Structures are given as C-alpha cells and as structure tokens.
Amino acid sequence: MNNLNIDFEYAIEHGIIDYADVLESTKNMKKAEILKKHGDKIKLYGKDWCVRIPDATLEQGVFRCRSKDRKRVEEKLCEYYMDLEKKQKEVENKNNTTLEELFYEFMEYKKGKVSNDTIRRMMVDWKKFYEPNKEFIHMPFKTITRIDVDNFLNDIVNRYEMKNKAFCNMCGILKQTYEYAVNAEYITRSPYRVEVNKKKIIPNRKKPSEKEVFTIKEKEMLLEEMERRISENPTNNVPFAIMLDFEIGLRCGEILALKESDIVMEKGIYKIHVCRQLIKDSDITNLKNVKGNGYHIVEYTKSDCGDRFVPLTEKALEYIRRIKQTNETNGKFNEGYLFLTKDGTTITEGAVDGQLRNGCEKINIPVRSMHKIRKTYASTLYQRGVSITIISKMLGHADESTTLKHYIFNIADTTETDTLVLNALAGTEHTNSTISSKKSVTNGDNKIVQFPESEKRKTPSKIRAFR
Numbered sequence: 001m002n003n004l005n006i007d008f009e010y011a012i013e014h015g016i017i018d019y020a021d022v023l024e025s026t027k028n029m030k031k032a033e034i035l036k037k038h039g040d041k042i043k044l045y046g047k048d049w050c051v052r053i054p055d056a057t058l059e060q061g062v063f064r065c066r067s068k069d070r071k072r073v074e075e076k077l078c079e080y081y082m083d084l085e086k087k088q089k090e091v092e093n094k095n096n097t098t099l100e101e102l103f104y105e106f107m108e109y110k111k112g113k114v115s116n117d118t119i120r121r122m123m124v125d126w127k128k129f130y131e132p133n134k135e136f137i138h139m140p141f142k143t144i145t146r147i148d149v150d151n152f153l154n155d156i157v158n159r160y161e162m163k164n165k166a167f168c169n170m171c172g173i174l175k176q177t178y179e180y181a182v183n184a185e186y187i188t189r190s191p192y193r194v195e196v197n198k199k200k201i202i203p204n205r206k207k208p209s210e211k212e213v214f215t216i217k218e219k220e221m222l223l224e225e226m227e228r229r230i231s232e233n234p235t236n237n238v239p240f241a242i243m244l245d246f247e248i249g250l251r252c253g254e255i256l257a258l259k260e261s262d263i264v265m266e267k268g269i270y271k272i273h274v275c276r277q278l279i280k281d282s283d284i285t286n287l288k289n290v291k292g293n294g295y296h297i298v299e300y301t302k303s304d305c306g307d308r309f310v311p312l313t314e315k316a317l318e319y320i321r322r323i324k325q326t327n328e329t330n331g332k333f334n335e336g337y338l339f340l341t342k343d344g345t346t347i348t349e350g351a352v353d354g355q356l357r358n359g360c361e362k363i364n365i366p367v368r369s370m371h372k373i374r375k376t377y378a379s380t381l382y383q384r385g386v387s388i389t390i391i392s393k394m395l396g397h398a399d400e401s402t403t404l405k406h407y408i409f410n411i412a413d414t415t416e417t418d419t420l421v422l423n424a425l426a427g428t429e430h431t432n433s434t435i436s437s438k439k440s441v442t443n444g445d446n447k448i449v450q451f452p453e454s455e456k457r458k459t460p461s462k463i464r465a466f467r
Contacts, residue, residue, distance in 0.1 A: 031078040038081060042073055049073045053080070057087075094186060099144060099177070100137040103130075106180040107287050116282040120290045122173060129156055129170045141178075142187060149174070150195045163202045209409035213376040214368065216411060219246060221363045229359070235330050237339055238347055238355045240323045245370060247316035249377030249395060252349045252370040253277040254306070257297045259336040260324065264309070270317055271309040274396065277301055278346060295348050297337075306396035378407040 042051045049070045053063045065076040097105075103126065111119060130137050136144075136152045156162070156170065171194060178190035214222065223246070226239035245255055254277050262273040277300070281293035301307050312320075323338050332344040339347040352370055360367040374395070381391050392403040410417060 030082065031074075034078045034081045035074055038077060039074070042070065042077065051077050095142055096140050097142075097186075098138050099141040100130075102141045102181060102186075103137070103173070103177050104287060106177045109180060110176075111284060115279065116284050117280050119284045119287070120280075120282040120292075121169075123284075123287060123290050125170050125173055129160070130173065141181065144191050146191045146193055146195075149191050149193060153194060153196050157196050157200045161202065164204045167201050206405065209379075209411070211366065211368075212372055213379050213409045213411050214365075214372065215413045216416075217413060218363075218365045219376065221365065222359055225359045225363050226355075229355075235326065235342055237323055237326050237341070238351050239359075240319055240326070241339055241347065241352045242356050242359070242370070242373065244316060244319045244323075245373045246377060247313050247319070248272060248310050249374045250274060250310070251277065251302065251306075251374065251396075252352055253279060254301065254396075256339045256347055256349065256352070258338045260338065261336050263312070263320070266309070270312040272312055272316075274301060274306065274308050274310060275299070277306075278349065280349075295346065297346065301396060303396065303398060305393075305398040308393060308396050310394055375407045375409060376411060378403060379409045379411045382408045383411060 041053065042049055044050075048066050048068055050066045051064065051073055054061065055063050063080050065073050067073050107119065107122070110122075133152060133155065136148065139148065152174075153171065157167065162170070175190075175192045178187075178192045181187050182190055223243055226243050229239050230236060241252075241255055245252075248255070250258075254274050256278045257276040258272065258274075262275065264271050264273055276297055278295050278297050281296055283291045283293045320338065327333065327338070327340055330340070330342055330344075332340045332342070334340055334344050334346070337346055341347055341351075349370075356370060356373075357367050378391050378395055381394070382388065388400050388404050388408075391407075392400045395403055395407065397403050412420065
C-alpha cells in the first residue's frame with residue numbers, strides 16, 4: 001500500500017496523472033454514491049422535480065430544492081449531503097481534539113489579543129509543565145474530568161518546588177484554554193478547578209531587604225563604579241541609565257524610551273513625562289519555536305497608571321545634561337531619544353542589566369537587577385517620609401498595596417538598623433539622614449517637593465531641552 005501511495009504521488013508530481021482530473025473523478029464517484037442512496041428523495045410534482053429534507057440545523061428547518069431540470073436538483077442534493085458529511089466529520093474531529101490541539105488553537109486566537117512577550121512566557125510554561133505529561137495533554141479535551149485535572153495539578157506540585165505566583169501562572173494556561181472552549185461553544189462547562197495540597201506550594205513571602213534593595217553604602221559604591229566606567233569610556237551611555245534610575249525609579253524599558261522632549265516644567269519644577277516603553281520583540285509565527293527578535297519602542301506604558309510625571313532632582317538633571325553631551329560628542333541623534341549606542345540605536349535592556357551585573361561583581365556586592373534600583377527608589381522615598389500614595393503614583397502602580405507589599409524595604413545596613421531601633425527604644429531622636437517626617441523630603445543631596453494630592457493636575461507645558 002505504501003508503494004502504491006509513493007507511486008501515486010510520484011505520478012502526480014511528474015505530470016503522469018493530472019491531480020485536477022483525480023479530484024474531479026473522486027467527486028463524481030461521491031455524487032454517484034449519494035444519488036444511489038438518496039436519489040429516491042427526488043420527486044416529480046407536476047412539471048417540477050422537487051426534494052425536501054427536514055434539517056433542524058438550517059435556518060428554515062428544512063433543505064428544499066425545486067426545478068424543472070432534474071440534473072440541477074440532483075446537483076443540489078449531492079452538494080447538501082457532501083456539506084452535511086463535512087460538518088459531521090468536523091464535529092467528530094472536534095470531539096476527538098486533544099487538550100494539546102485545543103491549546104494551540106487557543107494560542108493562535110490569543111496572538112491578536114496580547115503582546116508577543118506574553119505569548120512567549122505562556123509557551124515557556126507550557127513546554128516546562130504540560131508537555132512532559134503526554135498522557136494528560138493527549139486526552140480528548142471533552143473527556144477530561146475534574147478528577148483528571150486534580151491528578152494533573154497534584155502531579156505538578158509533587159514534581160516541582162513552585163512558588164505560589166509560578167503555580168498560578170501555570171494553572172492559568174489550563175483555565176484560559178477551557179474558557180476559550182466554553183466561549184467557542186465547544187463545551188458548556190469547564191472541568192478546571194484547583195484541588196491540590198497547598199502546603200507543597202511555597203507562599204509568596206516578602207523577600208529579605210538585602211536581596212531586594214541597595215543599601216546607602218552599596219548605592220554610593222555602585223555610583224562611583226559607574227562614574228569610573230564613564231571616565232574610561234566617555235562614549236558609553238549605559239552607566240547613565242543605572243545612575244539616573246536611582247533618581248527617578250522607572251522600569252528599565254521606560255527609562256530607555258525617554259526623549260529630550262519628555263522633560264517638562266510645572267510650577268517651576270522639572271519633571272519627566274513617562275509615556276512610552278521599550279519592549280522585547282518575539283517571533284511567534286511558529287508557536288512551537290518562539291524566538292527573540294530584538295526590541296522596539298511603543299507609545300504606551302505598561303498600564304494606564306504608568307503614564308505619569310516624575311519630578312527630577314538636580315542630580316537627575318545633571319545626568320540628563322551629561323547624557324545629551326555624550327550623544328552630541330558621538331554625533332548621534334535619533335528622534336530625541338536619550339539612551340543611544342555609538343551606532344545611534346536605542347540601548348537594550350540586556351546591555352543595561354549586563355553593565356549592572358558586572359558593576360556589582362566588580363565592587364563585590366550581591367548582584368541585583370535594574371528592578372531592584374526601582375525598589376531602592378521607592379524604599380528611599382518611604383523611609384524619608386513620602387506617603388505610600390505618592391510613591392505608588394511615582395511608580396505607576398494602580399494599587400497602593402502592590403507598592404507597599406513588593407517595593408518597600410529597609411535600605412539601612414545592619415548597624416544602621418540596630419542603631420535606629422535602639423535609639424527609638426531609648427527615646428533618642430534619630431538623626432540619620434534616611435529618616436524625615438517633613439513635608440519636603442530629600443533624595444540624596446537633592447530636594448523633592450511633594451505636591452498636594454487634592455490638586456488637579458494640569459497639563460504641564462513642554463519646554464525646550466535645556467543645555
């Protein structure tokens with residue numbers, strides 16, 4: 001049989017057999033089979049040939065055809081039954097569709113709804129947690145029961161040491177896939193639920209401060225290291241991204257998308273308008289082989305709350321002046337973007353993370369990411385008396401609880417912390433510069449003015465980039 005198939009394909013490929021003729025011949029055979037089986041449904045009423053077949057799936061509840069030409073009625077009858085057979089096969093195939101096939105159908109649908117990077121992350125979780133469980137994902141999705149889901153999820157928590165967030169992300173794939181099936185009206189009810197031994201899932205505890213923020217001393221050492229790198233390579237703008245972020249606390253993608261025109265003045269205070277971000281590109285054409293595809297800048301922030309104005313310290317303004325000067329020295333101007341390479345392209349997150357990692361290793365402190373600088377910024381403001389409401393706004397968070405739970409840490413080292421506690425218990429006023437309850441607080445050597453929360457924000461005037 002295999003040899004016959006090979007010979008048949010060879011004959012078609014080399015023009016020995018005309019493929020169109022084969023299809024036509026097959027179609028004619030199918031019509032002959034239908035007419036033999038259902039031809040007696042065609043009746044002669046007067047001078048007209050008629051056929052009438054009840055069918056609840058049709059809008060009028062019946063298939064009918066009437067013509068003086070019997071061949072035309074036969075043709076319509078054959079088309080009806082061939083279409084009916086096609087629909088029945090589709091239903092049969094859908095009933096046998098595996099969970100894996102349903103998932104990939106869902107992901108194709110989801111491509112146009114979320115970012116490419118979200119698709120990439122979901123595919124990473126699918127390959128890690130779902131693909132190894134072949135028996136489960138190869139089951140017809142319509143036959144999967146709640147018990148099957150329980151067994152699958154319990155197998156996952158027994159096999160992996162997972163934090164709660166990672167577990168929820170993994171479960172989300174199954175939940176969303178079945179929600180798609182319900183919305184597509186393949187099924188009426190999802191079998192998804194979570195019945196697992198929760199003691200085996202690591203809760204999302206707040207991480208220790210020494211892993212999440214830079215202490216005051218570590219920050220000073222890191223800034224000195226970045227200055228040393230700039231002095232050795234004056235054309236390098238990457239260290240400035242690290243230094244500036246200690247002053248404005250932006251997401252890495254936000255800081256790399258800044259333009260000179262984003263600098264505005266409101267009531268005598270310079271601010272930076274955060275209104276775009278650098279995001280990763282992923283080629284999701286082939287879901288089974290998602291690839292990174294560089295970066296590009298988009299004219300929106302991570303969320304609606306991400307579009308915001310952040311006040312600039314004198315130190316921040318000085319960094320921006322130096323960044324502009326570096327670009328002028330390099331002769332690179334690209335639509336006013338601040339962070340440019342020697343080639344005039346936008347600096348990538350990978351370049352900044354690499355510079356920060358190397359800098360931490362050089363000065364022998366724990367390696368931390370750019371996101372830890374953002375947390376250091378928030379923690380500094382909090383310990384110097386800025387309300388959580390204002391800090392949350394500066395970070396672009398929609399929920400203040402997110403800021404308090406995940407971004408506020410102790411930036412003092414062990415000795416400073418012990419001194420603070422002992423002085424507080426002894427009733428001694430602590431004069432450490434990290435603590436202040438004044439309405440106007442300091443950030444390093446630079447003043448940040450807190451604005452009344454009740455004041456309606458006016459559209460700040462754009463100013464010419466300062467020299």
